[in-house]
Amino acid sequence: MPRNPFINAGALVVADINLAGHEPRVAIGELLRFMRYLADDDTIIIDEAVARAEQATGFRNIALANYMKAFGDIQHAPELTLGVYFHQCAIAMSCRQLAMAGRFLMHGGFYEPGGPRVVSAQRARRINALMLTCGHYDASGDFAFRVGLPGKSGVGGGILAIAPGKAAIAVWSPGLNANGNSLLGTLALERLTEATGWSVFAR
Amino acid sequence: MPRNPFINAGALVVADINLAGHEPRVAIGELLRFMRYLADDDTIIIDEAVARAEQATGFRNIALANYMKAFGDIQHAPELTLGVYFHQCAIAMSCRQLAMAGRFLMHGGFYEPGGPRVVSAQRARRINALMLTCGHYDASGDFAFRVGLPGKSGVGGGILAIAPGKAAIAVWSPGLNANGNSLLGTLALERLTEATGWSVFAR
Amino acid sequence: MPRNPFINAGALVVADINLAGHEPRVAIGELLRFMRYLADDDTIIIDEAVARAEQATGFRNIALANYMKAFGDIQHAPELTLGVYFHQCAIAMSCRQLAMAGRFLMHGGFYEPGGPRVVSAQRARRINALMLTCGHYDASGDFAFRVGLPGKSGVGGGILAIAPGKAAIAVWSPGLNANGNSLLGTLALERLTEATGWSVFAR
Amino acid sequence: MPRNPFINAGALVVADINLAGHEPRVAIGELLRFMRYLADDDTIIIDEAVARAEQATGFRNIALANYMKAFGDIQHAPELTLGVYFHQCAIAMSCRQLAMAGRFLMHGGFYEPGGPRVVSAQRARRINALMLTCGHYDASGDFAFRVGLPGKSGVGGGILAIAPGKAAIAVWSPGLNANGNSLLGTLALERLTEATGWSVFAR
The missing domain is CATH 1.10.1500.10 (Probable Glutaminase Ybgj; Chain: A, domain 2)
Incomplete structure (x- = not known):
């Protein structure tokens, strides 16, 4: 199933x-x-x-x-x-609303630091793992390779990305690339992780 | 190609x-x-x-x-x-030799802290991304889900795992699971990340 | 399409x-x-x-x-x-009704000898060719190999088989084999062509 | 296997x-x-x-x-x-040699009428059935649909076709169609069966 x-x-x-x-x-x-x-x-x-x-x-x-x-x-x-x-x-949802909704995935399952638990720490890690390996349709590997963050893309042109412990990020731009992911949104996230070092694969 | x-x-x-x-x-x-x-x-x-x-x-x-x-x-x-x-x-190679050989992937591409560069920082991130998404044959997603580290498995029963900025780890146990990955090696790494919080998906 | x-x-x-x-x-x-x-x-x-x-x-x-x-x-x-x-x-439909309905495929497209044309001779040949190559689900090749007649099987257990120029045959037996074709119906047709030499592949 | x-x-x-x-x-x-x-x-x-x-x-x-x-x-x-x-x-082989070699498939398994048996009658029918369903690569169904004879095509541009009880036919023309079968050879056989009524699907 x-x-x-x-x-x-x-x-x-x-x-x-x-x-x-x-x-x-x-x-x-x-x-x-x-x-x-x-x-x-x-x-x-x-x-x-x-x-x-x-x-x-x-x-x-x-x-x-x-x-x-x-x-x-x-x-x-x-x-x-x-x-x-x-x-x-x-x-x-607006970008702000989407990013806010993703906070529990950056906070290890907590609603916010010091707040109530939404899901267990293990489940938060596992959702992040699924987002990284499966969140961008057939280009999920490409997003992991270039951006290096758990992220979920939608055909509306939005992407929610999680930098564990650091940020929940939402971008939106309706022009899609050949794989159905936001073209500019993906580029913006690639530049963001390049500039911040937030990739989960960076030391 | x-x-x-x-x-x-x-x-x-x-x-x-x-x-x-x-x-x-x-x-x-x-x-x-x-x-x-x-x-x-x-x-x-x-x-x-x-x-x-x-x-x-x-x-x-x-x-x-x-x-x-x-x-x-x-x-x-x-x-x-x-x-x-x-x-x-x-x-x-022994486990120690294998782990030593993987250090440049935990050090952002440097041989060791303060040492010469082996590959660029971007390439080190990308190798880690490929290891996480493709390093365990058909069970690569499962390894990401359960362990949460870039890792490369071999049919000999060895696994090299990278915790960026923290450790390069080698485990070996020749009994393989149905997907051709070390059964005990995978379990050991799952316990390690559970105990240390080194999963790249944890805050 | x-x-x-x-x-x-x-x-x-x-x-x-x-x-x-x-x-x-x-x-x-x-x-x-x-x-x-x-x-x-x-x-x-x-x-x-x-x-x-x-x-x-x-x-x-x-x-x-x-x-x-x-x-x-x-x-x-x-x-x-x-x-x-x-x-x-x-x-x-009964077996008799089904066999009667298939007569035009044995008569080269004519309703009956001397009767009106239902389809052209070329179309009758082509329908027979499609029945032989595709009429028995994934076992179409097996039916051609063993029976050697154009035939269309249904999940109800019926089979219509055509011996061009010789007969339109309907068999029915509801027990299906692993491929969804009538088990006894197929055997009956195999014996029929063995006994009559009606296989399209026989001299 | x-x-x-x-x-x-x-x-x-x-x-x-x-x-x-x-x-x-x-x-x-x-x-x-x-x-x-x-x-x-x-x-x-x-x-x-x-x-x-x-x-x-x-x-x-x-x-x-x-x-x-x-x-x-x-x-x-x-x-x-x-x-x-x-x-x-x-x-x-020349066309003549190839057609001669196929005679036993038109003669129900006999080398020639009155001659020794090469294969059983059942085996001859089954070889013909395999040729009709599988003899033209991915265009086998198309050949059955248009020509209506058991036939085996080769990438050299030759085709051996069998009209059971009537003829063993070899054609050769090296220009291949998109499926790797002789373009002119296929057309020639289509005209032959149209002219002779030798299709196994004709009455």
């Missing part, structure tokens, strides 16, 4: 697990509240127009959910799982 | 590049001298029996070299390139 | 082409009338329970139609194309 | 089986005598220049033999098996 949430198949499985027999709007609401908490910002919303557009044209994801359903990897009706997935893909 | 030296195809291409029109024994000698220099130990030798055994039974590598030759990715006669490759696979 | 109607992807594309902007029930009705004409039997019907069951559980075909839609290979909404496909899969 | 002699991997396995512990020249001699017998022509020879050229540049076949050796599918040293293979690929 695909379990890696940084690739589409795993993201759908995780959406299906989060659904857990509830109505899609319940699961979506819970996810939205979690993001607002992480970013410390209650103005974060879901862009319904984006969610609807995905639902109308996301044939590849519809195919993927049904294919996994045929293997028993999806528990709910595929259209319900897809409803959760398309809405979580439509959470609209 | 495969260029990643941490997978067999790329390792053969790099052996072919190092051959550079010379006799295989010249390229092998140069490589051996480089390893002796890195490890600061002139007693390192090539185990001729291992090299001969590989040459007699390494049908997969022979297939791979000939397949790449058909694509023009190998410049020399495949048997010459394979000669270099099988001999470099037969360099015999 | 997949165009081979003897594999699922192509069958869906052909169903989509037959739909041609009409209501699914129109396309389904036309197909049913064609089958009744070929078999000379107006009692042939669609088993609605089978069609509904397919629609409720055919996740692989739903995935396939949506995947092709993402590539622009399906013109209609996937659920409409799938509606046509699931109904044509649910046409219920 | 690959066993289909009409694809390279299987052809190498069959060459290895024919070698059977003998010297390569013994196996090659036996094969040559068999071809001379089939074609009723003792002037057929092996073109040593072609065999040597293949041996010097056939890196893909060398790779394939070594890869199968790694799986235990080749019994002899790969260079011996390859020696047999490269020489059998270098048998030089």
Whole structure:
């Protein structure tokens, strides 16, 4: 069963697990509240127009959910799982909100220094490891090679990067390179780690 | 053209590049001298029996070299390139020698603090990135997930791991897991990073 | 674009082409009338329970139609194309009806000797060629090797086989072999061609 | 283990089986005598220049033999098996000789009508079935679709086609299409079956 949430198949499985027999709007609401908490910002919303557009044209994801359903990897009706997935893909955030939401990954799992724990230290390390090895589609290795930070890219042109113990960074620029990652965002992060020495591979 | 030296195809291409029109024994000698220099130990030798055994039974590598030759990715006669490759696979080293040879990757490319530069800082970071993403065959992601260090595993049961700025570590235990990596060596490194916090993904 | 109607992807594309902007029930009705004409039997019907069951559980075909839609290979909404496909899969026929419907493939494209033309002689040959090379899923080569007749197998356990100029044969036995073809049906056809010399590969 | 002699991997396995512990020249001699017998022509020879050229540049076949050796599918040293293979690929024949050598496949396994049996009737049918489904590399289905005869194509531009009970046909024209089959030879055979009705798929 695909379990890696940084690739589409795993993201759908995780959406299906989060659904857990509830109505899609319940699961979506819970996810939205979690993001607002992480970013410390209650103005974060879901862009319904984006969610609807995905639902109308996301044939590849519809195919993927049904294919996994045929293997028993999806528990709910595929259209319900897809409803959760398309809405979580439509959470609209600013760079500041996204960077704030990533703080717990730089703080070893804590919300902030001295704050409550969001996930265990081990889980924070493992999420960072998955982001570094799988966060940039087929160019994940290239991002590790050039930038050297755990990072998750989205087709909207945003990238969240984590420098453990140092920073949570969000960049956004909608022009994508051939691998579907932000072209300028990637270059900006490469220059940032070159200038700061924040690469996890530097001494 | 495969260029990643941490997978067999790329390792053969790099052996072919190092051959550079010379006799295989010249390229092998140069490589051996480089390893002796890195490890600061002139007693390192090539185990001729291992090299001969590989040459007699390494049908997969022979297939791979000939397949790449058909694509023009190998410049020399495949048997010459394979000669270099099988001999470099037969360099015999102790854990101490292997760890010493890896110091330049923990020191940002320097031989030792205050010493001469072996490779640039950028190249040291990039080698570490390749080791983390590709150093453990099909279990490279698993090693990153559990151990969190750049590391290169060999079928002999050895693993070289780098904690940038902190340590170069060599472990050896010949029992391999299903992915061809040292079973106990991997567990030892997992405990080490758990105990020390040296994972590159920890704050 | 997949165009081979003897594999699922192509069958869906052909169903989509037959739909041609009409209501699914129109396309389904036309197909049913064609089958009744070929078999000379107006009692042939669609088993609605089978069609509904397919629609409720055919996740692989739903995935396939949506995947092709993402590539622009399906013109209609996937659920409409799938509606046509699931109904044509649910046409219920006896062995006699199926064999009668296949006569035009043994008669070089004619409905019957001296009768009207259904398809051109070239098209009849080409349909037979596709049946022989692709009519038994991953075991198509095995069927050609052992039986030596153009034949189309279905997961319901039926097989239509054509001995050009000699016979149109239908067999049915619901027990399937590992490749999803009728186990006893295949054996019966192997014995038939052994006994009659009807293999297209025999002198 | 690959066993289909009409694809390279299987052809190498069959060459290895024919070698059977003998010297390569013994196996090659036996094969040559068999071809001379089939074609009723003792002037057929092996073109040593072609065999040597293949041996010097056939890196893909060398790779394939070594890869199968790694799986235990080749019994002899790969260079011996390859020696047999490269020489059998270098048998030089005219169209007339090739067509004569194929007669037993049109005569149900007999050398000629009333003559001795070369292979059983079942084996002749099965060889024809393999030729039809696998005789033209990735374009085997296309050849069945357009020509409708069992046929084996070679990269030298020759094609042997069998019309069971009617003819053994050899064509040669060195210009190859994108799939590595004789362009004009294929067209000639398509016209021949159109004109004669010899397609195995015609009534």
